[in-house]
Amino acid sequence: MTATVEEKTEGKVGAVPTFTVTIRVARYNPEADTEPHFEDYQVTAHATDRVLDALHQIKWEQDGSLSFRRSCAHGVCGSDAMRINGKNRLACKTLIKDVNPDKPITVEAIKGLPLEKDLIVDMEPFFDAYREVMPFLVTTGNEPTRERIQSQKDRDRFDDTTKCILCAACTTSCPVFWNDGQYFGPAAIVNAHRFIFDSRDEGGSQRLEILNDKEGVWRCRTTFNCTDACPRGIQVTQAIQEVKRALLTSRF
Amino acid sequence: MQTHKYDVVIVGAGGAGMRAALESSTRTRTAVLTKLYPTRSHTGAAQGGMCAALANVEEDNWEWHTFDTVKGGDYLVDQDAAEIMCREAIDAVIDLEKMGLPFNRTPEGKIDQRRFGGHTRNHGEAAVRRSCFAADRTGHMILQTLYQNCVKQGVEFFNEFYVLDLLMNTGADGVERAAGVVAYELSTGEIHVFQAKSIVFATGGTGKVFKTTSNAHTLTGDGMGVAFRRGIPLEDMEFFQFHPTGLAGLGILLSEAARGEGGILRNADGERFMERYAPTIKDLAPRDIVARSMANEVREGRGAGPNKDYVLLDLTHLEPAHIDAKLPDITEFARTYLGVEPYTEPVPVYPTAHYAMGGVPTNVETEVLRNNTDVVPGLYAAGEVACVSVHGSNRLGTNSLLDINVFGRRAGIAAAEYAANAAFVELPANPSSLVDGMVEGIRGRATGERVADLRKELQETMDRNVQVFRTEASMKEALGVIEELKERYANVVVQDKGKRYNTDLLEAVELGFLIELAEVITIGALARKESRGGHFREDYEARDDVNFMRHTMAYRAPVAGEGFGADSPLFSDEVRLDYKPVTVTRYQPMERKY
Numbered sequence: 110m111t112a113t114v115e116e117k118t119e120g121k122v123g124a125v126p127t128f129t130v131t132i133r134v135a136r137y138n139p140e141a142d143t144e145p146h147f148e149d150y151q152v153t154a155h156a157t158d159r160v161l162d163a164l165h166q167i168k169w170e171q172d173g174s175l176s177f178r179r180s181c182a183h184g185v186c187g188s189d190a191m192r193i194n195g196k197n198r199l200a201c202k203t204l205i206k207d208v209n210p211d212k213p214i215t216v217e218a219i220k221g222l223p224l225e226k227d228l229i230v231d232m233e234p235f236f237d238a239y240r241e242v243m244p245f246l247v248t249t250g251n252e253p254t255r256e257r258i259q260s261q262k263d264r265d266r267f268d269d270t271t272k273c274i275l276c277a278a279c280t281t282s283c284p285v286f287w288n289d290g291q292y293f294g295p296a297a298i299v300n301a302h303r304f305i306f307d308s309r310d311e312g313g314s315q316r317l318e319i320l321n322d323k324e325g326v327w328r329c330r331t332t333f334n335c336t337d338a339c340p341r342g343i344q345v346t347q348a349i350q351e352v353k354r355a356l357l358t359s360r361f
Numbered sequence: 362m363q364t365h366k367y368d369v370v371i372v373g374a375g376g377a378g379m380r381a382a383l384e385s386s387t388r389t390r391t392a393v394l395t396k397l398y399p400t401r402s403h404t405g406a407a408q409g410g411m412c413a414a415l416a417n418v419e420e421d422n423w424e425w426h427t428f429d430t431v432k433g434g435d436y437l438v439d440q441d442a443a444e445i446m447c448r449e450a451i452d453a454v455i456d457l458e459k460m461g462l463p464f465n466r467t468p469e470g471k472i473d474q475r476r477f478g479g480h481t482r483n484h485g486e487a488a489v490r491r492s493c494f495a496a497d498r499t500g501h502m503i504l505q506t507l508y509q510n511c512v513k514q515g516v517e518f519f520n521e522f523y524v525l526d527l528l529m530n531t532g533a534d535g536v537e538r539a540a541g542v543v544a545y546e547l548s549t550g551e552i553h554v555f556q557a558k559s560i561v562f563a564t565g566g567t568g569k570v571f572k573t574t575s576n577a578h579t580l581t582g583d584g585m586g587v588a589f590r591r592g593i594p595l596e597d598m599e600f601f602q603f604h605p606t607g608l609a610g611l612g613i614l615l616s617e618a619a620r621g622e623g624g625i626l627r628n629a630d631g632e633r634f635m636e637r638y639a640p641t642i643k644d645l646a647p648r649d650i651v652a653r654s655m656a657n658e659v660r661e662g663r664g665a666g667p668n669k670d671y672v673l674l675d676l677t678h679l680e681p682a683h684i685d686a687k688l689p690d691i692t693e694f695a696r697t698y699l700g701v702e703p704y705t706e707p708v709p710v711y712p713t714a715h716y717a718m719g720g721v722p723t724n725v726e727t728e729v730l731r732n733n734t735d736v737v738p739g740l741y742a743a744g745e746v747a748c749v750s751v752h753g754s755n756r757l758g759t760n761s762l763l764d765i766n767v768f769g770r771r772a773g774i775a776a777a778e779y780a781a782n783a784a785f786v787e788l789p790a791n792p793s794s795l796v797d798g799m800v801e802g803i804r805g806r807a808t809g810e811r812v813a814d815l816r817k818e819l820q821e822t823m824d825r826n827v828q829v830f831r832t833e834a835s836m837k838e839a840l841g842v843i844e845e846l847k848e849r850y851a852n853v854v855v856q857d858k859g860k861r862y863n864t865d866l867l868e869a870v871e872l873g874f875l876i877e878l879a880e881v882i883t884i885g886a887l888a889r890k891e892s893r894g895g896h897f898r899e900d901y902e903a904r905d906d907v908n909f910m911r912h913t914m915a916y917r918a919p920v921a922g923e924g925f926g927a928d929s930p931l932f933s934d935e936v937r938l939d940y941k942p943v944t945v946t947r948y949q950p951m952e953r954k955y
Contacts, residue, residue, distance in 0.1 A: 140859045157610070157698060169813030173856035173865040178401075180577040183613045183694060185501060186401040202697060225548065226862045232398065245513040246461030256458040258470035264463055271463050271495075271502065275400050307463070 130154050130205055131213035132163050134175065139226055149213060154205045160193055160216065161200040164228075177228035184340055187276030191228050192217040197278040197338040219281035221290065235277045238293045242301040242319055247312025263308035270303040270348050272341040279335035279345050291324045295335035295345045298326055302348040305361050317356050326353050362793055363553045367392040368780040369773075370542055370557035372524045372584060375402030376500070376765035377744025377772070378563035379507035379516075384773030385561070386516045389780050392555065393516060394544055396523040396579065396867075399508050403565055403577045404765065407500025408616035408691060410492030411457075411762035412480055413450035417471045418490045423447040425483060426491065430760060431948045433479040433647045434718075434753020435894035435904065437597070437912065439944040442725050442749040446760070446767050453766040454493050462506040464495050465687075475687075476621040479647035479757040485955070488645050492759045497616050497688045503762060521547040523867060524583065525796045527560070527591050529737070530786050537731070539739035540786035543796045547867065550860030552800070554792045558780035559739045561772045562588065562721060562729070563765075566745040569871075570879045571714035571828070572820035575607055575614035579871075584746040586874030588721050589881070590931075593731060593740075594914045596748040596941065597719035598878065599885035600895045602756055603829050605651040607713025609671035611698055615691045615710060617758040620644040622687050625675045626655065627707060628663040634672075639955040646955045649755040649895045652712040656829045659711070666709055673707035712829055718756055718895060719885075720748040722914065722941070727772040733914065733941045739779060739786065743772035750912065754894025799931070803869045809854035812869045815846055819872075819879055827883050832899045836887045843880045847932045850876055873931060884936045885913045906950050912941040 129151055137145035152166045161179055168175045177200070178188040184202035191200055193216055194208055200216070208214055222230035273296060280286050280294030301320055305313045320326045326349055335345040355361035369385045371378050374395035385391040395402070414421040426447040431438045458464060458472060465473040474490040482489040495502040511518070526543040541556040564584025568576025589595050605626070606615040620626070626644050628634050638654040639646035646654075655672050658664060665673050676684060676692070681704045684692055692703040701708050721742040723729050727749075728736040744765045751764055822842040826835035850873060857865035891905035892898050918935040 138859065139861050159698075168865070169811070173811070174859070176857070176862045176864050180397055180401045180579045181403060181406050182578055183406070183698070185406050185498075185690070186397075186403070186577065188397070188401050204697070229862050236398075240512050243513075245509040252459055256455055256464075256472050259466055260470050261466040261468070261473075264466050267463070271505075272498070273505075274405070274501070304461075307461070309461070 127153050127155050128210060130163065130210040132167065133213040133215045134167070134227070135215070135217035136175070136227055137224055138174070145224065147215070154210065156206050158205050159201050160203045160205060160208070160214065161189055163205060164200060164216070176226045185274060187274035190219050190276040190278040190281070192219060197282040199276060199278065199340045202340050219277060221281045221287045222277070232277065234290060235280060235294070235296065238297040239275065239300055242293065242297045243312055243316050244300040244304065246304060246307065246310050247315070248309065249311055257309050259308055266308070267303050267306040269343050270299045272343055273299050273303070274341060276340060278338040278340055282334040282338040284332060284334065285328050285330055289324070289328065292328045293320065293325055295349060298349050298352055299343060299345055302352050305352065305355060313361050317352070320352060321356055326356065329353070363551060365392065365553060365555045366785070367555060368558050369561065369776045370394060370555045371561040371563060372542060373402070373563035373565060373744070373746070374399035374518060375563065375565055375744065376404035376503055376507060376762065377769035378561070379511055380766050380769030381561050381563060381743060381773030381776065382516045383507065383510055383514060384770055385777040386514055388777035391517065391777070392519060394519045394522040394524055394542070394555070396521060396547070396583070398520050399511065399518060400504060402504060403580055404762070405501045405504040406575070406577065406614065407503070407762050408497040408614065409477060409618035409621065410475065410494035410499045410759045411454060411503070411766070412477060412491045412757070412759040413454040413493055413763065414447065414491060415451060415454060415472060415474060415493065417467055418474050421482070421489055421491055423450065425481065425489070426450065428484050428948060429480050430751065430757055431753070432485070432953060433757040434755050435953055436906070436910065436948070436950040437750065437753035437893060437943055439750045440946040440948060441944050442751045444946065445725050446751045446763060449767045450763050453763060453770070457503065457506060457766065460506050460510050462495065462502050464493055475618065476645060477758045478617050478620065478645045478651065480759070481642065485641070488642050492618070492621065494618065496686070497618050497690045500762060503766070519544070522553065523547060524587065525799065525870065527587050528554070528788055528792050529591060530789050532786070536738060538786045539737055540788050541792065543793050545796065545800060547862055550863060552793045552796055554788065556785055556788055558783045558785055559741060559776040561776050562742040562746050563744045563769065563772070564746045566717045567875070567878050568714050570820070570823050570875050570882065572824040573607065573612040574714035575604055575612055576714065581871035582874045582878040583871065584742070585720055586877050588729070589877065589917050592917060593729060593737065594722060594916045595719060595881050596722040596914055597750060597754070597885070597912050598717070598881045598915060599889055599913060600718035600754045601714060601882065602648055602716040602718060602895045603652040603712040604715035605648055605655055605712055606674055606710040608694060608698055609666070609709035609711045612713035613694055613698060614713065614715070615674060615694065615708065616688070617648070619674060619676060619688055619691060622683070623679055626651070627673045627675050628658045629665040629669060630663060634658050634663070642955045647755055647757060650955065652829055653897055655712060671709040671711040674710045675707040676703045677705055677707060714828070716756055716761060717745055718748070718750070718752040718754060720746050723747045723749055725749065726775050727768055728775065739783060741772045741776050743768040754896060799870065800866065803853065803855055804858055804866055806854045809852040810849055812853050812855065812872050815849055815853060816872050816875065818842060819846055819876060823879055827886060830897055830899050831886055833887065836883050839883050840880070840887070843876060843883065846876050850931070877932060881915045881936055885915055885938065888938055889913065910943055910950060912943060914939040914941050
């Protein structure tokens with residue numbers, strides 16, 4: 110037991126209690142280490158604190174060399190995807206109290222992308238896959254003078270996949286991607302889906318051809334890890350299935 | 362040290378930077394430098410919408426939008442700039458739709474529009490539906506759409522390149538021109554010099570000067586700080602917007618769209634208190650007025666919660682289906698971070714530092730000004746880092762997404778056109794000397810104080826003394842702390858001495874900018890003995906058009922051109938204030954009532 114209620118804090122919303130929690134972080138310094146190792150840190154947390162707050166407390170009060178990416182700190186920029194107790198999550202969207210603070214909380218870099226330092230991985234292979242699926246609106250012919258007309262129903266058709274923040278939580282939770290880094294991965298397919306099912310778009314056939322590749326949608330084994338990992342609640346596996354169906358029926 | 366040569370270098374890859382890049386990269390060889398990845402930029406956190414008088418759902422025109430912008434900014438807006446922004450707003454929205462942005466739609470399939478604070482029909486008659494939106498993630502959609510189009514066009518990005526210095530050189534004609542920038546590559550620790558014919562600063566804001574803020578950790582005013590250290594003035598920095606509805610205790614933004622869709626602010630007694638402060642448009646008054654009203658309710662003992670230190674945003678009378686369709690993200694924030702269910706419970710909210718109205722002064726062509734009249738040839742700025750000034754002393758909601766698109770586009774075109782007719786300016790000798798000295802100075806120090814400790818003291822004093830309510834005494838207290846922090850900063854130490862991804866070092870450098878900008882904000886605020894827009898003085902509660910209907914121009918002493926090298930002290934001893942007239946075209950200042 111490392112979680113002990115210590116005191117009532119004052120001045121915080123709802124007067125939340127504080128507790129001590131152990132954060133077990135996978136550390137790797139490329140200038141000194143040959144492989145990652147775990148280090149434990151004790152931090153004092155409030156019930157409203159996120160895992161990102163704990164990492165900041167370590168960095169700002171204990172060990173400034175701990176390195177991780179973060180920016181918005183409320184789940185919209187996608188910088189701080191990491192493995193928290195073995196599951197891919199955003200550190201800024203995961204409350205410490207929700208991941209069983211009674212036991213040490215393990216924090217590791219996301220898997221399947223080259224590890225650079227501590228919790229930082231090389232994101233380039235991830236963005237390369239994204240860029241390959243033509244993640245932009247393709248149209249032909251003359252442009253209208255005003256906006257294109259689209260019904261709200263047609264707009265809703267691809268709403269779910271517009272929410273993607275490119276955090277890589279889905280792709281780096283996928284066992285197929287871990288074993289085969291050439292696989293496009295769920296995030297790239299989600300972003301292809303976003304345009305394939307946009308009634309304004311005319312690039313669907315080209316995108317489907319790209320995803321029909323041997324490293325494309327057919328590698329998906331519907332393990333649903335991606336859907337579980339998505340911090341935006343996107344039905345990732347369903348989106349991949351819809352792309353598969355579009356390939357089989359040529360209807361989208 | 363590596364050197365690169367591009368016609369145009371854009372610093373920052375948020376909305377303004379990428380919108381500029383889309384224009385510049387089709388015209389000339391362009392590089393975009395960002396200290397993040399483009400899609401991490403804080404444009405993505407904007408929620409409620411982007412106003413343009415499309416008149417898709419009710420009568421509207423851009424002149425009404427201009428008036429609202431001028432009045433919303435408490436008449437400190439340069440009216441020529443506001444006219445341009447509001448007129449070009451319509452094309453800016455249509456351009457985004459054509460790029461693929463998935464706006465919400467009307468029953469006829471046109472871009473849907475909703476109400477927003479301070480945006481009215483016919484010069485203040487009633488709220489008007491002017492904000493074009495994609496649920497409550499409009500900024501996310503803008504950022505993604507711009508990035509998607511950058512991918513389509515093959516825009517060249519340098520990700521995680523942190524620009525730490527602006528290089529300028531004075532020619533034989535005595536004119537100082539932009540020559541390049543110096544960047545620190547985060548992954549390797551290597552210093553890069555980028556020589557460019559024109560440079561666009563689009564580095565965003567500086568919300569981390571304050572403790573309670575909606576801003577990202579990375580919004581540390583780097584672009585403003587870099588320019589200021591090189592002798593470029595900063596305009597109207599004392600005007601900082603406190604957004605009314607931050608999640609209480611956390612500062613996370615809950616869009617004004619919540620009120621645009623019908624949400625109501627209530628005090629502990631359940632009273633809709635905005636009826637007292639803004640009888641006509643109530644909860645949809647501009648942000649400065651709402652934030653001040655909320656803070657006043659709390660001060661007078663009508664705050665909610667165990668410590669009576671917040672007010673409540675009530676959405677419980679709205680249909681859950683309506684909330685899910687129009688406000689999905691912000692209601693999720695309330696659930697995730699406060700454990701509050703907005704369908705059935707009101708959400709605790711309190712003002713949060715949100716937006717810098719001030720910044721690097723530019724004209725409407727986005728050229729950076731070195732004083733009230735002269736530009737720095739080859740240097741441009743757009744977005745929150747810049748002060749055009751379209752926001753005056755208080756920005757209207759949605760006008761920042763508009764600003765970045767209109768002036769980002771203008772900056773990209775202007776920078777590329779300038780580059781087409783200009784030669785490269787010779788780089789100064791030892792171009793990276795300042796950055797080398799700064800980085801090695803911090804990394805080489807063996808003992809000293811923690812960055813986080815100084816930053817905390819800075820943010821706490823700014824929250825306590827230079828926030829919604831300000832007085833001479835509170836600001837003098839803040840300046841005392843800042844003065845002390847300037848000295849202590851020379852002593853900060855980082856534990857990470859390595860080259861790879863040294864974010865410890867990065868935070869130390871950022872802190873230097875924060876301290877510098879906090880001082881500029883506070884000195885400007887102290888000298889402005891009036892209340893206007895986001896700047897409210899309890900000791901001078903009225904607006905004073907006779908003495909203060911003018912822009913503040915803050916200069917680092919010694920004045921521009923006297924040189925700032927590796928041996929110079931990081932902070933100046935003195936911030937010199939000057940003033941610049943406001944451009945008035947059709948709207949004479951009036952009393953501001955809503």
